[in-house]
Amino acid sequence: MKILQLISFALLANGAVTVSFESQKSLEDDSSLTTSLISLHKSLVEYPSISGSEGVLPFWPYERRKDEIWGRGTVDAKGSVASQIIAVQSLLESSEIGGDVALLFVVGEEKGGEGVREANNIVLSWESVIFGEPTELKLASVHKGGMGFNISAKEKAGHSGYPELRTNANTMLIKALSGLDSIELPWSDRYGNTSLNIGRMEAGVATNVIAEYAYATVLIGIAGGDPQTIQELVEKAIHDVSPDVQLNFTSGRRPVPIDHDIDGFETIVVNYGIDIPSLKGARKRYLYGLGSILVAHSDREHLTVSDLVTAVDGYKVLVTAMLKWNILYIKQDVITYRIPK
Numbered sequence: 001m002k003i004l005q006l007i008s009f010a011l012l013a014n015g016a017v018t019v020s021f022e023s024q025k026s027l028e029d030d031s032s033l034t035t036s037l038i039s040l041h042k043s044l045v046e047y048p049s050i051s052g053s054e055g056v057l058p059f060w061p062y063e064r065r066k067d068e069i070w071g072r073g074t075v076d077a078k079g080s081v082a083s084q085i086i087a088v089q090s091l092l093e094s095s096e097i098g099g100d101v102a103l104l105f106v107v108g109e110e111k112g113g114e115g116v117r118e119a120n121n122i123v124l125s126w127e128s129v130i131f132g133e134p135t136e137l138k139l140a141s142v143h144k145g146g147m148g149f150n151i152s153a154k155e156k157a158g159h160s161g162y163p164e165l166r167t168n169a170n171t172m173l174i175k176a177l178s179g180l181d182s183i184e185l186p187w188s189d190r191y192g193n194t195s196l197n198i199g200r201m202e203a204g205v206a207t208n209v210i211a212e213y214a215y216a217t218v219l220i221g222i223a224g225g226d227p228q229t230i231q232e233l234v235e236k237a238i239h240d241v242s243p244d245v246q247l248n249f250t251s252g253r254r255p256v257p258i259d260h261d262i263d264g265f266e267t268i269v270v271n272y273g274i275d276i277p278s279l280k281g282a283r284k285r286y287l288y289g290l291g292s293i294l295v296a297h298s299d300r301e302h303l304t305v306s307d308l309v310t311a312v313d314g315y316k317v318l319v320t321a322m323l324k325w326n327i328l329y330i331k332q333d334v335i336t337y338r339i340p341k
Contacts, residue, residue, distance in 0.1 A: 070302040075291030080132030087315035128284035138268040140287035145222035147252030157212035173214035176242035186225030195221040227252025
């Protein structure tokens, strides 16, 4: 089992690190497909370069350091991909499952969840789903809600030697972002503090040009209150200090409760959000995986072989428990395929 796990994980770690939405192939309408599914994501966060080109993806190579496996995407979320595959293989080999379980790997979880939305077009009814994300081998009981927004400042360019003749878009943006510090965001005893992250800024063209355009993206992780109230707080705080910037909000959602009623697991509240609400039709939803989210998206990303082994056992427990109810669907982002009967 351990050897099979490591082979599977090594192949995944050295393979493609991200997949486009166009490459995702939907399952065909096939009556032999089961109502049980395991799912994950293989898509990764893409970083723009400092020069402004899109889609530059930093690659931190796969590496074994004694009991640790390092590399881009090991935690988020190749470790869960590998352990899910090995768990299902093991259950098939032991005849504990037949054609009762399917695996769904979709793309785009890091950029709006377009892959799971496409999966909604599959003509099947899934009564339960296991989502794979780094949860430290615990069952997540809830993940934060979320809302994003963009700040745009637009003026007219000019020579930097005559700043009195123009308003600098950078100045407008800086004032707007400083206004966010004054907001008292809602919180809850159960889910903790609502968080705010200024993720990206883009502005100007040269040091001797008064900036014509400035732009920033912000993400709010909602732990308390409702999205509309938070949007109103943001709008007031920003427009009080920089009234001429434009704000564009995405639709927001409250914290998302997740099923965690399987015995033998600790539970955890996770401060990130995933595409659980985007998948239609599942009555039971579970979130489980290995590794710590605290090292994801960084050059410190790694997990342990022992956790990889434990995750296989964990997924097997979850699968067999839900199959007792004859309901299962396991989700992770990448491409789709099925386990034949």
